[in-house]
Amino acid sequence: MAFFQPSKPVTNLVASFLLLGLINISIVESRRHVLEGSDVSYPAINCRKHTAFLTDFGGNGDGTTSNTAAFQAAVQNLSQFADDGGAQLIVPPGKWLTGSFNLTSHFTLFIQYGAVILASQDEGEYPLIEPLPSYGHGRDGPGGRFSSLIGGSHLTDVVITGDNGTIDGQGSSWWDKFHQGKLANTRPYMIELMYSNQIQISNLTLINSPSWFVHPVYSSDIIMQDLTITAPVDSPNTDGIDPDSCKNVKIQDVFIVSGDDCVAVKSGWDQYGISFGMPTEQMIIRRVTCISPDSALVALGSEMSGGITNIRAEDLTAINTESAIRIKTAPGRGGYVTDIFVDGMNLQTMKYVFWTTGAYGQHPDPGWDPKALPKVDHIHYRNVVAQNVTMAGNMGGIDGDSFTGFCLTNVTIGLSDNPKKLQWNCTDIAGLSHNVTPKTCTNLVDEGLIECEYPKDLIPIDTVQLQTCSFTAKNQFL
């Protein structure tokens, strides 16, 4: 089982050889790519009986030829194996320019180390689709939505993985058009799977999405792990992972640098989300590291009208991030954010550790109901260490609709050189606290020795064992 993944020193060594011009092709190639005929093995929810390479369908990895037709033909062709053991499509080393394409069921897209799927910057490569029913409108404006780069609807058993291959959204042209107000339609997401179940997205590097990176919506039984996701910290709406009206979800071992929330848990927008009525529930977020100076490590909302409940988050790290867990909602949203459990956060350089906002605003259209008030209750945080913080808690609820059931225990917050005078601003908030430094607001009553809850049971997706799958590599060069 020859499987090569260079360690960092090897990469650095290769880089210095390149610089010195002392490059030995055979060493570099054998280090950087799997050898012809060698097996590549990888963990997945299901292995596949049939294997094909993008090059079998006319794919061209020169970085300038469009592979949209090749991807579409490959998926179309391989869909015939859905009832015959499924198929894996291998994207070999190279730069594969493409527009939007959809996946199929019982299917694996494997992006090899050294392979880059390059998203086309041509709007015509992303056919317009309807707004999401739980949003009523596109998120960037009232028009339709450009299809996501990689999409799929009503699928079962879909894997997008690799040995750290890359998907590059080439977002800069979209960000410019967005800033200049030149877009009539909502930007493409990088990956969007809708009405699907049994999904795995893993072992990839995702960079520069035009907007949100990974958007599973109306879907269930989802594993997203071992991902590196990066976009410039000033890029617009480049959320890392946005589970939206999804159930039984695991996010684990993910490193995210983003211009927006690293993880944003959602469930539809105002009257559209209320009538669609599909919550995000049963989720574990584990070992996520986030850098996002203007946004949150984990946001709950602001689109939460179908409800968000039973979310566990543990062992999180944020560096130079605006806030840790942020609850964002407003009158008109309806819905609920309840049973949120967080255990273990290590935070370095942050504006607010605890942040809740009951006046987030942003409505899809004037048809929202001001009487549709969200319920926020039973929010537990324990074992938090933070350093270089400007303000410990900026916690606002809604007048006449207090956010209740907060619990904060074992929280130690070190302040920055220029901290706010008022460290806790609690308005329309109620709950308990114990062993919190600096001392909390009186709304969070210290009743002595308590420990906030964290569920002991696992959610079902957390017990799924991955199989070891493989394919035989072909001779491929960059």
Ligand SMILES: *[C@@H]1O[C@H](CO)[C@@H](O)[C@H](O)[C@H]1NC(C)=O
């Ligand atoms: C697509 O599938 C058919 C079988 O239905 C097969 O004969 C054909 O070779 C495949 N096309 C390509 C390009 O692999």
Ligand SMILES: *[C@@H]1O[C@H](CO)[C@@H](O)[C@H](O)[C@H]1NC(C)=O
């Ligand atoms: C992908 O699937 C969506 C949803 O079914 C559909 O609207 C869209 O046209 C498909 N895109 C392509 C490129 O086939």
Ligand SMILES: *[C@@H]1O[C@H](CO)[C@@H](O)[C@H](O)[C@H]1NC(C)=O
């Ligand atoms: C995927 O990531 C896991 C965790 O880092 C690692 O054990 C596994 O070998 C990786 N698989 C591939 C194919 O790179």
Ligand SMILES: *[C@@H]1O[C@H](CO)[C@@H](O)[C@H](O)[C@H]1NC(C)=O
């Ligand atoms: C994958 O590639 C990214 C970008 O080069 C790198 O930062 C990350 O450490 C790699 N992950 C693994 C598991 O090798």
Ligand SMILES: *[C@@H]1O[C@H](CO)[C@@H](O)[C@H](O)[C@H]1NC(C)=O
């Ligand atoms: C308090 O939290 C810190 C950081 O997570 C942890 O190391 C420590 O064990 C916790 N103390 C208790 C009593 O749980």
Ligand SMILES: *[C@@H]1O[C@H](CO)[C@@H](O)[C@H](O)[C@H]1NC(C)=O
């Ligand atoms: C502390 O935070 C400030 C911003 O509030 C930042 O400029 C500074 O570099 C941080 N210091 C450390 C030691 O991280």
Ligand SMILES: *[C@@H]1O[C@H](CO)[C@@H](O)[C@H](O)[C@H]1NC(C)=O
């Ligand atoms: C405290 O928060 C409330 C609303 O959340 C805001 O209106 C008020 O101005 C804040 N007070 C201070 C002193 O920042």
